[in-house]
Amino acid sequence: MERSIFFLIVFSSLIFILILNLQLGSSTLEKLIRDIESDDMFLSSMSSVNHIFINENNDPLNLKNLTDIFFSLASSIRTTDHRSFIRNGLPGLSYYDTEIVVAGEGTDLTTLPYESTPPIEVLMKEMEVIEENLKENTPPNNTVLPSPKDSNIFVYHTHNVESFLPLLKNATTPKEAITSNERANVVGLGKYLTAKLLNNGLKVYHDTTNINQELLNRGWKYSASYAVSNEIVNTATSNYPNLEYFIDIHRDSARKEKTTKIIEGKSYAKLYFIVGKENEDYKKNLAFAEKLNTEIENKYPGISRGVFLKTTADGNGVYNQDVSDRAILIEVGGVDNNLDELNRTIDIFAEVFTDVYWEENGGMKE
Structure with a gap:
């Protein structure tokens, strides 16, 4: 029966x-x-x-x-x-599958972060930069660059072409904030962060692979970006076994009112953390992200939009965070933030990350 x-x-x-x-x-x-x-x-x-x-x-x-x-x-x-x-x-309701773990200032269900896929015609087109809005985006490096084999921090960019409208000519919509010019995209932020961390005595390896170009070469869709960055991360861990900390830098597609904070008269780009819930050990990565977020908010209240959990329902779901329990994804600013705002926030993140690093490694900032 x-x-x-x-x-x-x-x-x-x-x-x-x-x-x-x-x-x-x-x-x-x-x-x-x-x-x-x-x-x-x-x-x-x-x-x-x-x-x-x-x-x-x-x-x-x-x-x-x-x-x-x-x-x-x-x-x-x-x-x-x-x-x-x-x-x-x-349409778009799956966007609300994102879980708010720590809600920063102004964060609720109406201001959740989301991934915006640029049209293929934008990804294949090279946007011109506005030279007068750019400047040298790397602080002076007072130390000798470490060998990759000696480094234990890996900075990279899954969505390397994510850029910012104030730095691009004839770009007005979030989906147009795309360029491979490293002075105007998140790779430039990675270079700036790397130099700051090196100056603080940390040993950092910065990967600047143009993942978008690799996708175009393979005929793959933009949604396969994490498949390529996963190859890069796994190759790095195989070649450089000392790597322990992994920082994937992105920018959000939200507009300026959601991604900007004024502190003592200065404008900062907000940041936030994404943790992939499909990673079996995600709770360890989550704890590390929460630790960084807490320290940032204690020193600079309102800078962080919070910490969020994502599954494959509304993102990659792992974000290469299964490689280490110290692997994080940070989104710095949005499409409307300018270079000064972005650099100020990288200064804050570098300061806090350095403090946490030395705390965990039994040392002190030099």
């Missing part, structure tokens, strides 16, 4: 799918069955035929659970998540 009901549900669900002409992609299926333990499901299915397979908790997969699963497969609705009832009908 139970087997008949089981196959009836399967058959009905398949008919329902055909009627609605639904197309279930791998990402949709992954979201729907994410919480299902495969071993338990197999044993529970077997227990419907032979009760010897009932698990140790005497809790086989019951008819209600089976109904929920196949209803979800047929309709893309998860009965345990009320948002799924309207997510597919309202």
